[in-house]
Amino acid sequence: MQNILIIHPDVAVRDRVRFLLQHSGFGVVGTTGAQEAMNELGKGCPDLIVMAEQSCTFNGDELCVRIRELCQAPIIVLGQYAEEAGGIGFLEMGADAYLASPLNMRELLARVRSLLRRYAEERQGASHGT
Amino acid sequence: MKALVIGGSEESIETISLILKVRWRDLVVLHVAESGEALELARSEQPDIVMLHLDSASPGCFDLISQIRRFSNLPVIVLSDIGNVVDKVRALEIGADDWISRDCMPMEFIAKVNAILRRSYPHSNNHLSSFFNGRLSINYAAHEVCMLGKRVNLTPTEYKILYQLVRHEGSVVSCTDLLRSVWGADYEADPEFVKKYIYRLRCKLEEDPAKPQLIVTERGAGYLYSTSRYHPN
Numbered sequence: 001m002q003n004i005l006i007i008h009p010d011v012a013v014r015d016r017v018r019f020l021l022q023h024s025g026f027g028v029v030g031t032t033g034a035q036e037a038m039n040e041l042g043k044g045c046p047d048l049i050v051m052a053e054q055s056c057t058f059n060g061d062e063l064c065v066r067i068r069e070l071c072q073a074p075i076i077v078l079g080q081y082a083e084e085a086g087g088i089g090f091l092e093m094g095a096d097a098y099l100a101s102p103l104n105m106r107e108l109l110a111r112v113r114s115l116l117r118r119y120a121e122e123r124q125g126a127s128h129g130t
Numbered sequence: 131m132k133a134l135v136i137g138g139s140e141e142s143i144e145t146i147s148l149i150l151k152v153r154w155r156d157l158v159v160l161h162v163a164e165s166g167e168a169l170e171l172a173r174s175e176q177p178d179i180v181m182l183h184l185d186s187a188s189p190g191c192f193d194l195i196s197q198i199r200r201f202s203n204l205p206v207i208v209l210s211d212i213g214n215v216v217d218k219v220r221a222l223e224i225g226a227d228d229w230i231s232r233d234c235m236p237m238e239f240i241a242k243v244n245a246i247l248r249r250s251y252p253h254s255n256n257h258l259s260s261f262f263n264g265r266l267s268i269n270y271a272a273h274e275v276c277m278l279g280k281r282v283n284l285t286p287t288e289y290k291i292l293y294q295l296v297r298h299e300g301s302v303v304s305c306t307d308l309l310r311s312v313w314g315a316d317y318e319a320d321p322e323f324v325k326k327y328i329y330r331l332r333c334k335l336e337e338d339p340a341k342p343q344l345i346v347t348e349r350g351a352g353y354l355y356s357t358s359r360y361h362p363n
Contacts (some may be wrong), residue, residue: 085235085238087238097228107219113223118203
């Protein structure tokens with residue numbers, strides 16, 4: 001089973017995302033913020049991370065950068081604002097996708113699957129070809 | 131960086147080229163209007179990325195993504211004015227890596243393309259699409275290996291091992307890493323397996339398999355693909 005780590009301070013959003021992902025066959029660990037997420041990452045690397053834009057810093061550092069020091073799993077950032085351009089900084093710091101607000105669950109699931117597919121290929125060393 | 135752009139007006143191709151050249155100065159853009167021709171180019175030209183225009187005039191876009199996925203894992207981006215979530219989800223589910231709105235800001239466009247290339251070619255700053263070092267060449271899209279211009283037939287496992295070694299050219303790849311990346315993390319293969327395959331690879335690639343110069347054993351550490359130790363007779 002592929003495991004996904006959620007980092008989101010809003011319990012309602014976290015639970016909606018957790019429900020969607022669990023019912024789509026993924027193992028899910030929910031965390032409320034950066035500190036708790038870093039503790040989880042210390043135990044092992046998930047297959048994908050979904051994080052809230054609000055949780056973007058850890059001890060003054062960018063959380064994306066700190067995550068990249070520990071693992072290479074794809075990161076999807078759930079944006080606080082409607083402008084996708086707000087995600088440029090996250091993409092430059094190592095995130096793979098930025099989804100502007102409001103969050104569309106179908107799109108989130110499609111992004112999760114697309115990135116997991118690409119990450120699995122990467123890990124199998126078959127980035128190209130059949 | 132080589133980008134294959136499918137569909138779209140001349141003006142939009144020019145805009146894409148201008149934007150991407152800010153980040154990738156060596157950018158080459160191949161532009162085709164026809165999907166049939168696009169498939170041919172995706173095979174023969176080995177682009178680093180495919181960008182597909184989707185609009186009401188090009189409903190065949192989804193078929194094209196599926197067809198590309200049948201022979202290649204090239205990163206594919208859909209460029210569209212359509213903000214329809216259903217289409218976006220469909221494109222992502224059949225194999226697209228991203229969906230970018232055509233009116234997005236230039237810096238956002240660059241950041242998205244860069245994120246996809248980083249994920250698709252994690253071990254290369256140059257976003258490898260093929261490998262060539264004078265003796266050995268590998269076409270990653272077609273899994274074709276040539277030694278001094280002559281095609282070498284490798285089994286899928288031999289190819290995967292060579293691919294791993296070439297990706298880490300100049301660095302030692304441990305037996306454990308090879309086992310994990312070639313056979314998978316869950317498969318408990320015997321390290322002797324690797325030894326056998328390395329020997330077969332050497333028989334196919336080395337001038338003298340008993341004195342390997344391309345695939346070198348680093349005792350106790352693993353194997354190394356190196357061209358620096360190669361001294362032609």
